[in-house]
Amino acid sequence: MNLERVVFGFFIILTLSLNYAFVAGGAEMAAQPNVWILTLTIIVNLVAIGLKLGDRSQTGALLLAAGLVAGLLLITARIVWIVAEPVGGGGPGPGDMANIVSIATGALVANVVATVILVGDTLLSRR
Structure with missing residues (x-):
């Protein structure tokens, strides 16, 4: 087993999962999506x-x-x-939150593409 591939696969799938967790909060819910999930998603994606x-x-x-x-x-x-x-806190308004979730959904698509590429490459690779 290649440890480098395991670690990279872990971070790709973790990024996808965190991104989905943020988007699943959605703009329609009464409670806003968590800003810390978005921040953690950015950090994991950068790794x-x-x-x-x-x-x-x-x-x-x-x-x-x-x-x-x-x-x-x-x-x-x-x-x-x-x-x-x-300035007083409380998070962005509903319109701004819809924009934020829409942008994060675009990132989710890119993460799905990366995961599909990774799985496809793994399936095509020889032992």
């Missing part, structure tokens, strides 16, 4: 990107590209959250 740097394979390039797209969208969602949050 996954760091693990893929230096991989010169075509699959590695696609995984890096998907990770960069997801990272850019997640960071954008967090910036929108920071800008939209009122």
Whole structure:
């Protein structure tokens, strides 16, 4: 078993799971999605990107590209959250939260693509 692949797979799947956990909170729910889940998703995604740097394979390039797209969208969602949050706290309003969740959903798509690529590469690889 290749420990490097295990660790990278762990971070890819963890990023996907955390991203889904944030998006599942949704803009329609009375309670807002948790900002800490979004922040943790960004951190885990950045670790996954760091693990893929230096991989010169075509699959590695696609995984890096998907990770960069997801990272850019997640960071954008967090910036929108920071800008939209009122001075007194309380979190962004419903319209802003809908924008944040929409951006995070785009990152979720990129994470699904990365996971599909990873699973496909694993299935095609020889022992």
